[in-house]
Amino acid sequence: MQYDIIHIAGKPHVLVPLHDYTYMKNGMAANDLPDDVLQKITLGQQSPIKIIRKYRGLTQDDLANAAGLSRPYLTEIETGRKEGSIRSLKSIAKALNVPLERLA
Structure with a gap:
């Protein structure tokens, strides 16, 4: 360069x-997530989606709207009651501005 x-x-x-x-x-x-956020994700005590959503200062409604999902469906994904389709996860990753792999 x-x-x-x-x-x-x-x-x-x-x-x-x-x-x-x-x-x-x-x-x-x-990749602009700070070390403390990455550490929380690594510990696996909460959904990576929830951790990143909160770091970004978004409510579930904000993220659901940005990702084109219903809030109840997002809640089910965040709590682990549903895995979420690849399409939904891609939408969430895009809305959170992270690679899809970061949500796994």
Whole structure:
């Protein structure tokens, strides 16, 4: 990757091609969960969906609406009463801005 450094008001800034920036931004957005959130997910005491939803500051209604699901169905997925279809899980992952694998 090629980049340039410029100084604006005495502060260095890095210029990268837009394609590279978009790639980095999308990659970082999917992995921007802090260590304490990742640790909670690893411990497995709560659903990863619930942990990430709360970290993102979303209610069940917010997430259900963003994912195109009913709130009761989302609740069943979060509590483990239902596994959730691949289609539903993909919608949830997209709404939470995480890779699908993060919800497993």
